[in-house]
Amino acid sequence: MKIGIDKIGFYAPHLYVDMNKLAVQRNVEPEKFTIGIGQEKMSLAPITQDPVTLAANAALEILDEEDREAIDFVIFGTESGIDSSKSAGVYVHDLLGLNPYARAIEVKQACYGATAGIQMAKGHIALNPQSKVLVLGSDIARYGLNTPGEATQGAGAVAMVISADPNILVLEDQSVYFTTDIMDFWRPIYSDKAFVDGKLSNEQYISFFSKVWEQYKSKTGLGLNDFEAICYHLPYTKMGLKALRTVLDEGTEEVRERLTNNYTISTSYNRNVGNIYTASLYLSLLSLLEQKDDLATGSRIGLFSYGSGAVGEFFTGILQPNYKDHLHVDNHSSLFSLRREVTVSEYEEIFEETLPTDGSTFKLDVDNDPASICLAGMADDKRLYINKLK
Template sequence: MDIGIDKIGFYAPHLYVDMNKLAVSREVEPEKFTIGIGQEKMAVAPITQDTVTLAANAALDILTEADKEKIDFVIFGTETGVDHSKSAGVYIHHLLGMNPWARTVEVKQACYGATAAIQMAKGHIALNPSSKVLVLGADIARYGLKTSGEATQGAGAIAMVISAEPKIMKLEEHSAYLTADVMDFWRPVYSEMALVDGKLSNEQYISFFSKIWGKYKEKSGLALQDFEAICYHLPYTKMGYKALKTVLDETAEETQERLLSNYKISTQYSRNIGNIYTGSLYLALLSLLEQKEDLAAGSRIGLFSYGSGAVGEFFTGILQPNYRNYLNTRQHTELFSARTEVSVSEYEQIFAETLPKDGTSIELDTDQDPAKICLAGMKDHMRQYIHKTK
């Protein structure tokens, strides 16, 4: 039985800041942001968007009523959840009107969370072939204004339906994974901002890829020439390139050129969104699928997932016949074109807007947010969500 990605969608906030202008404001050469780390625009989440609403909006346009009945497991990978106890997925379960006879959980391991969710989903489908699983990956990356990590912030969400006989990508059997206790990136429960050792994190990312790639080759018997493309977790778009180039000498020049060309295509969406943590690998995959129109069915795509702290995994998928018919390319193109640029000062004001820390009731103006699902405020310590089309 084939199991894999049947549907995939994404959502990002309607606001962004231009990285050239941010660099000038921070008295940094713009090329450091646009070339050095490979970012052009950074999605900015208004106070009316959190990880719940981002994920709900990502799922909204890909789910049919039939999907909602078949989905009996909702798994939300995030490292910026909204509650220490209640799963963010439960809010989404309600907002989307999902089948009540469904499990719903939240999983966490930095940027690896959505990959863990996919592997859990595969096991569930293997035992329940007629069911479907909704996998979500949503985050808002915040390091603070004028910090070393500011240029690698972002916000967005990925939603995927995992099922038997998938229409987009069949996930193959072999995978390789690794865990090590590394303090390269973390966010203590008392901190709203992530802490990061940038140099160590870069080193560990590449080290994990090298070790896991070696293990994967042992388990699968495959080599670089067997791949049409390899997609990477992208905290910034140059990161995956640094890892890819460490193994290119294993293969012929023709394969090197193909992998490098397709890698560049896979980074287009992330260049204009920024880091979305748990969803960033799958945003890269979506960019490749939607932007490379001649990517043939039957192509093998490698997927490298890395979550600081640290857990990494390499696994693969095969594109299915007529997979392009099941992508939402037009909607995603419209999402990008409809976004509004904010100035650096406006971005700083938005960044400073936060919910009360003491549970004080507050109403938010959702009229300025074009998203169908928004955070409308807080009342009695409870977040208040609205679905504008219900």
């Protein structure tokens, strides 16, 4: 049975910060941000957006009534969840009006969560071929103002429908995964900002890729020449390039050029959104599919997922006939063009806005947020969501 990505959607908030201007305000050479880490813009979530609303908005554009009835499993990958007990998947299930006879859970392992969700979804579809699974990756990356990680913040979500006989990408069965306990990145439950050992994290990212890549070649007999492109988890776009460069010598000159060019295309969206943790790999995949005009049916695409702490996986997919017909290129082009730039001082003010923690009633103005699904406030320690289309 062929199982894979049948639909894929994306959402980012309507606000962003220009990285050149942030660099100037931080007394940093702009090239350190735009070239050194490879980021142009950073998506900024207003207080009316959180991981739940970002995910719901990403899914809203791709689901039809048939999907709403067939989806019987919602898997929400995130590392910036809003509740230590109730899964974000339950909120999204309700906001989207999905079939009530369904499972809804939240999966956590740093930036690996959505990949774990996809692998779980494959097993569910294998047992229930008529079912569909909604896999969500949604995060708001926060390191704090004037911190070393500030330039690698971001906000956004990717939603994917996993099904049998998918229209976009069939996921191949053989993959390689690796786990070891390291402290390269973490966020204690008492903190709304992450902690990171940047040097160690970069080293482990490369090390994990090397381990799973070598094991994958040994396991499958495939090599670099068998790939049209390799997409990476992108905490910042230069990170994946560092990993790709470690294996380019294994290919012919033609292959090296192809993989490098396709890598650049696959980072287009990420450069203008920033780090969105669990969704970053899949935003890169989406960028490749929507921005590359001549990817051929049957092309094999490699996918490297890395979640600090740490878990890594290398797996692959095969492009399906007419996959372009099932993308939402115009929607995403419009999303980017309609975003509004904020000044650095505005960004700092928005970044510091927080919800009450004392259970008090708190109403938010959703009229200034163009998203269909928003956080409307809080009451009795409960978040109150609104779907403007209902």
